[in-house]
Every structure is written in structure tokens, then in C-alpha cells.
Amino acid sequence: MVLDAWNTHVQRAEKLFNNLNDVEMLKEVAPGRNRGVYLFGHLIAVHDGIPALLGVGKQNYPELNAVFINEADKSSLPVPSIGDLRTSWKKVHSDLSEGFNKLSSDEWFSAHTAVSEVDFVKEPHRNKLNIIINRTNHLSYHLGQLALIK
Amino acid sequence: MVLDAWNTHVQRAEKLFNNLNDVEMLKEVAPGRNRGVYLFGHLIAVHDGIPALLGVGKQNYPELNAVFINEADKSSLPVPSIGDLRTSWKKVHSDLSEGFNKLSSDEWFSAHTAVSEVDFVKEPHRNKLNIIINRTNHLSYHLGQLALIK
Numbered sequence: 001m002v003l004d005a006w007n008t009h010v011q012r013a014e015k016l017f018n019n020l021n022d023v024e025m026l027k028e029v030a031p032g033r034n035r036g037v038y039l040f041g042h043l044i045a046v047h048d049g050i051p052a053l054l055g056v057g058k059q060n061y062p063e064l065n066a067v068f069i070n071e072a073d074k075s076s077l078p079v080p081s082i083g084d085l086r087t088s089w090k091k092v093h094s095d096l097s098e099g100f101n102k103l104s105s106d107e108w109f110s111a112h113t114a115v116s117e118v119d120f121v122k123e124p125h126r127n128k129l130n131i132i133i134n135r136t137n138h139l140s141y142h143l144g145q146l147a148l149i150k
Numbered sequence: 151m152v153l154d155a156w157n158t159h160v161q162r163a164e165k166l167f168n169n170l171n172d173v174e175m176l177k178e179v180a181p182g183r184n185r186g187v188y189l190f191g192h193l194i195a196v197h198d199g200i201p202a203l204l205g206v207g208k209q210n211y212p213e214l215n216a217v218f219i220n221e222a223d224k225s226s227l228p229v230p231s232i233g234d235l236r237t238s239w240k241k242v243h244s245d246l247s248e249g250f251n252k253l254s255s256d257e258w259f260s261a262h263t264a265v266s267e268v269d270f271v272k273e274p275h276r277n278k279l280n281i282i283i284n285r286t287n288h289l290s291y292h293l294g295q296l297a298l299i300k
Contacts (some may be wrong), residue, residue: 002152005287030180030298066151129153133283137155140287141294148180148295 002129003100006136010052013043013139016146017089022082023054023065029145038073038148039142040085045069048092051111054128056099103128153193153250154281156286157246160243163193163289166296167239172232179295186299188223189292190235200285201263204278206249212239253278 015039017025025036034042045064051057067077080088108129111120120126167175167190175186188239195214201207217227230238258279261270270276 001277001283004275005283014269043283086265108201121202125151127151133151137287139160139292140290144291144294145298147291148183148298 002132002136005027006132006139009136009139009143013143013146014093016143021147022138024149025082029148032089034073034145036146037079037082037085039146040082040089043139043142044085044088044092046135046138047096049087050096050131051099052073053114053131054103055101055113056102057095060091060095064088068077105135121123151280152286156282158288159286159289159293163293163296164239164243166293167236169185170296170299174196174299175232177299179298184295186296187229187232187235189296190220190239191218191229192233193289194235194238194242197246198238199202200246200281201249203264203281204249204253205263207245208244210241214238244262278295 017036020036025040028035029039041064043112044138045061045068048061048064052059064080067075067079109124109127111117112126112128112131114127115123167194172187178185179189191214195211195218198209198211198214202209207296211241214230217225219249221227240280257276261267262278263277265273265276
């Protein structure tokens with residue numbers, strides 16, 4: 001159910017980004033707020049970090065963290081082209097699907113890689129499946145904003 | 151984990167609505183889009199429908215469906231006062247906490263009340279826990295928009 005919800009929201013996001021042309025991608029979701037392209041890069045960077053947390057792969061584009069996670073939109077850092085981001089989106093989500101298939105049901109309930117063994121004994125909900133629950137809600141949050149561009 | 155995510159997002163929403171005064175509640179999340187008060191009523195009405203789906207209670211304010219679910223914002227229908235909505239929000243979420251406590255782990259995986267027995271055999275993910283996964287993502291979606299008001 002958790003993975004279904006993830007897949008549904010990734011598909012919704014993909015459809016939304018496919019429906020925004022490169023000019024619309026530069027629009028802000030509301031006056032003075034994040035642009036579509038920033039939220040696109042932000043979601044790519046955050047999702048690209050998931051395989052490492054699940055222990056099934058590593059980040060493809062660590063260089064995106066600086067501009068799309070550590071900095072707010074419209075920083076002085078150069079932003080990749082929207083075409084390159086569209087390619088990265090596809091690669092990140094195809095790697096995620098592959099990564100998910102590597103995990104057994106039991107492994108989904110094992111600790112994610114950013115929690116210590118000691119902490120996991122006390123907080124067993126800090127498992128791999130919980131990463132997906134949280135990342136799906138994070139995606140929904142930004143989808144609500146991106147829907148305002150059109 | 152699913153209920154934790156729900157509770158976290160309800161708390162975030164509550165904090166956000168408490169931080170919006172009645173004038174700010176009338177602001178749109180973006181030009182021409184839904185006002186805070188509409189999304190407030192919308193979330194109350196949707197969440198008020200959950201106990202019936204879980205089979206643990208009934209809707210407190212069925213009259214909110216007309217204005218906040220069936221109609222878009224700024225319809226000709228009269229909108230309840232923001233004060234009344236704040237009272238309804240509290241009642242709905244306190245009833246939900248009580249309702250959740252009535253369900254055993256096994257019952258969370260039983261069919262919700264809007265799915266037939268025949269369909270549930272084919273689609274066992276249409277259970278009570280899945281309602282909460284979907285409603286949490288729905289809440290996150292609108293939280294992302296409401297965050298734009300301040």
C-alpha cells in the first residue's frame with residue numbers, strides 16, 4: 001500500500017511536469033515563491049538520496065544537493081538546464097523502481113542507513129518503509145504547490 | 151508508522167491554522183486560487199468522513215460537504231464562520247483519535263466500508279489503513295498550498 005501510494009504520486013508528478021513546458025517551468029507557484037524548475041530539481045535531489053538510505057544504491061547527482069536542497073530558489077548558483085533535469089528525473093525514478101525490487105518484505109522493516117543500531121532498537125519505526133511514507137507526503141506537499149502553476 | 155505520519159501532519163496543519171488569523175484565513179493561496187478558509191473547511195469535511203469509512207462513527211457535520219467538497223471555493227453557498235470551523239476542526243480530530251483507538255491491528259487491514267466484499271477479495275489493499283495513507287497525502291497536498299498564505 002505504501003509503495004502503491006508512492007508510485008501513484010510519482011506518476012502524478014511526472015504527468016504534471018510533462019504538461020509544463022520549459023517557459024512554464026520558470027513560473028513561480030505563487031508571487032515571490034519557488035519556481036517550478038526549483039521544485040523539480042528539489043524533488044529529483046531528494047528522491048536521488050533514497051537508494052542510499054535504503055542501502056540499494058548511491059546518489060546519481062550529488063551535485064544537485066547544493067542548489068536544490070542546501071540553497072533556496074534563486075540563489076547565485078547555476079541551475080542545470082530543464083532538459084537535463086528531465087533526463088535526471090527519469091534516471092532517478094527508474095533506479096528507484098529497480099532498488100525497490102531488491103528489497104524483501106522483511107528488509108522494508110529493517111533500519112534505514114541513517115539510523116544507528118542503538119537508536120533503531122528504541123525506535124523501530126525508523127525503517128526503510130517509513131522513508132517511503134515520509135517521502136510520499138513530501139512529494140504530495142510540493143505537488144499541491146506545483147498544481148498552482150497551470 | 152502510518153498513524154504516526156497522520157498525527158504529525160494533523161499537528162502541522164493545526165499549528166498552521168492557529169497561526170492564521172481570521173483575516174489571513176480569507177486570503178487566497180495564490181491569485182485566483184482557493185482561500186485558506188475554503189481549504190480549512192475542505193479538510194474538516196473530508197476528515198469528518200473518515201470515521202464512517204472505518205466503521206467507528208458517523209459524520210458530525212454532513213452539511214459541510216455541499217460547500218466544501220461538492221462546490222469549489224467562492225460558490226454562492228453560505229460559508230460557516232471561521233470560529234465555528236475552528237470548533238469543528240477540534241471535534242473532528244478528537245473523534246478521529248478516539249475512533250483510531252477502537253481498531254485492533256487486524257481491523258486496520260480489514261475492508262473499509264465503501265468497498266464491497268467481492269471487490270475486497272480482489273483488492274485487499276482497499277482496507278482501513280489505506281484510507282489513512284491516502285488522507286495523509288491529501289492533507290500534505292493542501293498543506294503545501296496553505297503554507298503559501300503567510
